[in-house]
Amino acid sequence: MAGIQESRRKPSGIRNTSRLADAGIIAAMSLAGLLCLLPIVNVLALSFSSSAAAAAGRVKLWPVDFSLESYKYALTKPQFLRSFAISVKRVGLGLAVNMACTVLAAYPLSKSSRELTGRGVYAWFFFFTMIFSGGLIPWYTVVKQTGIMNTLWGVILPGAVPAYHVIILLNFFRQLPRELGEAAVMDGAGEFYMMVRLYLPLSVPSLATLALFTAVGHWNSWFDGLVLMTSPDNYPLQTYLRNLIVVKNLQTMQTATQAELREMARISDRTLRASQIFIAALPVLALYPYLQKYFMKGLVMGSVKG
C-alpha cells in the first residue's frame, strides 16, 4: 500500500481549493470509517459489562460495571471450546489442502499451450466451475454420497480447488521472467523441482496473500458446517455462533425442549453473546495488519490485468 502511494504523489504545493472543502471531505470519510469501527467497539464494551447493565441498555462504547463474567463463561463452556478447536483444525487442514491445490493447478496452467498440451481445455475446465454450478441440493447430495458428511473433510474437499485463486497465482507466475525456467531446463531440472525451487520462492508475497485469504475464509465460513455437520458437536465456531445468534428464530424455538430453552435464555444474554462474537472475530482482527499489508499488492495485481 505504502509503495503504491509513494510511487506517485500529486503536486500539492499549489492550493487552489478551499480548506472548508478539505475539512468536509475529511469529516465525511472519517464518519464512514468510524461507522465501521464503532459497532465493534460496542460489542467489545458489551462483552466487558455486567449483564444487568447490558440488559438495561446502558452500555454504549465503554464497559459499564466492568466484568469478566462473560469471558469466564465462554472460556469454560465445553461446546464453545470444542467449536473453537474444530475451527482451528479446519483452518490448518483447509489451508494446507487449498494452497497445495492452488499451486499444483496454477503452475502447469501458467505454461503456454506448447509446453502443456491441452492447456486450453484444462483452463476452461477450471474456469467453467466459476460460471456454472449445480446448486445447493446436488452439491449437498454429492457430499453425502461421497461419505464425508459430518467430518472435517466435508467442509474442505468440495472447495479444495479455489478457481479464483488459481487464476490469480497463474497470472503471477506468468509475470516471472521466462529465462529463469529456460536456464533450469538446460541444467536438466524437472518441472516439480522448478516449481518448488524457482517459482514458489519468487511468489512469496502472492502466496502469503492467498494463504491469508484462505485462512480467513475457512475461519469465517459457517453455512457448510451448518448443513454438512449432522451433529452440533462437530460445528465449527462460526456455525455454533450462528445458532447462538438466531435463537430468536421461530424454528429453533418450536423444536427446542424446555431444557434447551433455558440454556438458550442463558446464552442469549447480551454480554455472553458479545464476548463470544468478539472471541470469534479476534483471530481475524489479529491477522488484520498482515491482511492489509498484502492484499492491496497481491490481489489487485493478479485479478485485473486490464
Place this chain on the structure above:
Amino acid sequence: MTSVQTIKKRKHVRFRRQIPLHLMLAPCVALVLVYAYYPMIGVVIAFQRYNPRLGFFGSKWMGLENFRYLMNLPNTPSVIFNTVFISFMKIAAGLAVPIVYAVLLDLIHHSGLKRAIQTLLYIPYFMSWVILGGILLDLLSPSTGLLAELWRLFGAEPIFFLANPRLFPYVLVVTDIWKTAGYGTIIYLASITAIDPSLYEAAIVDGANRMKQVWHITLPGMAPIIVLMMTLSLGNVLNAGFEQVVTLYSPIVYSTGDIIDTFVYRIGLINNQFGVATAAGLFKSLISFVFIAMGYSLAYRFADYTVF
C-alpha cells in the same frame, strides 16, 4: 539422423517433459470432477421425485412436474422479485459508493489520516455475516440497541429495522455496503494511482479547481476500471446475498426478504423437497450463467479483460 526422426524424437521428449505437469493437475482435476461437475449432472434431480437411496439415475422421472409445482406456488413471484430488486440495488450501490469513497480518499492529502480511514473502512469486509449479523441484531434492537438510543436522543420512536418488511430490503443494501464498500475502493484507488501526475500539474497551472480535476482527470482515468466492474457485476443479478439474508431475516420479513437462495435452502434442506428445490436452484444457475457469460464477454470487448 534424418529430420523426421529428429522431429519425432523432439515430440517424444516434449511429451515426456510434460508428464509431471499433467500429474500435478491430476488431483485437482479429480476433486473438481467429483465436487463441481458431478453435481452439475446431479441437477437431474430437478426432473425427478428424488430418492436418496436410488440415486441420481434410479429415482423416478417426472418431467417438468417440479417446475410446474414451483410456478403455482403463491410466493414464487415475490421471491423472484425480491431477488432481483435487492441484487439490483446492491449492484448499483456497490458500484457507486466505492467509486465515491475512492475519489474522496484520493482528495485527502494527509497520508497518515488517509491510511487510518482506509484501515477502518476495510475491517467489516473480513468479518463473517454471522459476526456482523450478531453485531447488527444487537445494534438494531429497538429495546436496547445503540441505534435506538440515538433515535430516542432525537425524540423519535425506535424502529425495529429487522422486523419491518417495508424497510428490510434497504437494511440489506445498507449493511451490505457497510461490509463491502471499503474493500471495493482498492481497485479504484489502484487505478487512480496509475494516472499520470503531470495531468494534474497541467490542470493546476490552467487554474482547474479540485472539483474540475476530479471531473476531467480522475474520473476519466478510472473509466476503464469502472466499465470493467460494471460488466463483471452483471453476473450478480440473482445474487442477493444468501449468507447475509439467512442470518438477518425472519418469517416476519419473508414477504420482502425471501430470495431464491434462501427459498431453495428452506424448501430443500429444511423441508426435504429435493426435487422442487433443485428445480428452483437450476432456474437460478441457468439465468446466472447467461448473465455471467454476458458480463465476461462484454468485459472482453470493452475493457480488454481476459481471465487467463
